[in-house]
Amino acid sequence: MNKLQSLRGMVDLLPQQTVLWQHIEAHARRNFGRAGVAEIRTPLLEHTELFARGIGEATDVVGKEMYSFVDRGERSCTLRPEGTASVVRAAIEHGLLSQGAQRLWYGGPMFRYERPQAGRQRQFHQIGVEWLGVADAASDAEVIALAWDLLADLGVAGLALELNSLGSSADRAGYRDQLVTWLEAHRPQLDADSQARIHTNPLRVLDSKHPETQALLAGAPTLADALSPGSRERFAQVQEALNALDIPFVLNPRLVRGLDYYSHTAFEITSSQLGAQATVCGGGRYDGLVEQLGGAPTPAIGWALGMERLVLLLEQRRASGELALAATVPDLYVVSRGEAAERAGLALAVALRRSGLAVERDTSGSAFGKQLKRAQRGGAAWVALIGEEEVASAQLRLRSLASQQADDQLIPLAALDDLVRMLQ
RNA sequence: GCGGGCGUAGCCAAGCGGUUAAGGCAGCGGCUUGUGGCGCCGCCACUCGGGGGUUCGAAUCCCCUCGCUCGCCCCA
Missing domain, CATH: 3.30.930.10 (Bira Bifunctional Protein; Domain 2)
Structure with missing residues (x-):
């Protein structure tokens, strides 16, 4: 332990x-x-x-x-x-x-x-x-x-x-007295729990789960009659x-x-x-x-x-599948590799979040294939890919994961507004 | 507080006294040094909740303990 x-x-x-x-x-x-x-x-x-x-x-x-x-x-x-x-x-x-x-x-x-x-x-x-x-x-x-x-x-x-x-409260107090009197008279026939409750909490005896006690209670005064x-x-x-x-x-x-x-x-x-x-x-x-x-x-x-x-x-x-709660799915998944690219990816992710988009950034530094796989599994609709080539040209590679085809678009890293518009 | 059942990896789970503890999911890595759901390959428990005991030998039996679970009690 x-x-x-x-x-x-x-x-x-x-x-x-x-x-x-x-x-x-x-x-x-x-x-x-x-x-x-x-x-x-x-x-x-x-x-x-x-x-x-x-x-x-x-x-x-x-x-x-x-x-x-x-x-x-x-x-x-x-x-x-x-x-x-x-x-x-x-x-x-x-x-x-x-x-x-x-x-x-x-x-x-x-x-x-x-x-x-x-x-x-x-x-x-x-x-x-x-x-x-x-x-x-x-x-x-x-x-x-x-x-x-x-x-x-x-x-x-x-x-x-x-x-x-x-x-x-007056009805209840009156009934309580009536019930206690009745329970006292039948004490020997009650189960142990109920006996213990006669004075501490007599009304709860009514809800006893002991079958014998329940049968006995059929003859007890009822709360309804005491109202x-x-x-x-x-x-x-x-x-x-x-x-x-x-x-x-x-x-x-x-x-x-x-x-x-x-x-x-x-x-x-x-x-x-x-x-x-x-x-x-x-x-x-x-x-x-x-x-x-x-x-x-x-x-x-x-x-x-x-x-x-x-x-x-x-x-x-x-x-049973009757209730499906939508998991939070990022609008965009940022894939990057290499020091400069990761820095650019971080800047992109934070800037887009400030614009109200849900953005997840892959921090693993693993191969692009792995990162894309994770993006796919995470359910993101779009991926922004930034590698050495992209950093060199100050662009990001935007790809739709929904389609099977590679129809990448190169977008300048500075053109945030365009990107936000596309993703919304 | 009382009675019954259970406890093997992050999750599900086989093993139920004999030498190296199945398998699946998830995860990680590779096939593919920069490119996606599939597939294939590999890695992932020196250890069976913890402690003690029995035994030549224990995940497997016994005791204690912790936890979970079902019921009682109580209550939401």
Whole structure:
């Protein structure tokens, strides 16, 4: 183990991958721009307390997955495990909320100390949207549409939108008590994981994958029954709005989401192509969070999508040939050999780039045949060849690689404008 | 954190206790000292993720370790 390698769960993205990432980012930027959603960038490092207060002490994320350390100033710092808390903190800190509703998006790395798995890294990346100061049910559908349409624009098929309502915080608290009482009464019949969660995170028991527990839960009180009439009406409005937008969804009463701050609308977009880590995008309403972090009571809703998981889906499309990302192909490939010729080639390449052309220069110094071969393989349409003869006459030899024939043209090195015109 | 599988060159991959570790792709060089996708030839692992052990002998068996992977957990 002498070889240097990246830390466990920290992955390098090589050029073949980065084109996919850029593809996704470009679509996201464009769609967000159309919807009037502005980008916000917050630090990767925050006070540990922000996440402890924002996400909830009882959650796994805060309890055992954070990258925390004490800095030289004795502060407890944590690499952000998710984006929402930071965005809310920044909005409160800079008084954004007093300037009306904020429609924000962010992207970047998050850190969680977990066992790596397909679609799950310790440093992973999310693109997320947070709308602060937005309360109406129509906005819930609008925010969901942002995620749904982004994925659709990227051509990702086979996705399912799952939807649930957690009710108001009062509904949820009341239901929680009801559920805990019921779970306590049936404790011996529950699996070990679920028993442990009765008091730490009882709602998550609903989503247990143990078949016996699931069978038992058929008799448990349901969240839907615990919703107040107002919450029910609100949930119906969200569903109507989604219908009107032609966004299909399935109701999933067991969808409760892991983080404490959610209320009312909760949703996930999942893919059957991803194995165990099937959630591509998850989000929901978190009306209580801003206040919890010290701001004025502010309704809010948002989502985050996992870049790695989305990339996995796009890689499947690429492998099957459905998605072809154009590699960057130079307009011109400069072939030169010999000291003076290489200098002339360098000057040519830089000058043409300054004119806006994509120019690649062969730096190998190998035989012209080799350089031409590389030009061919690189997909360049044109080659400028400069050797001793050309330097002597202050010309370059321009050849089209598209045609098989050698129909070279000699162009004065000084006649840059002519060359630019020909290549455009 | 728990359980299963795997780890041979940049990539894919054969070998599964016996002397020199197949092959393909990519790369590099030559055929072609100044001229293009093809073709042919050559080069490219003293070594099998790392360490230790068993053995006359290990890439092949055992142990530890690192990493990857699938599932659990959790979540994006």
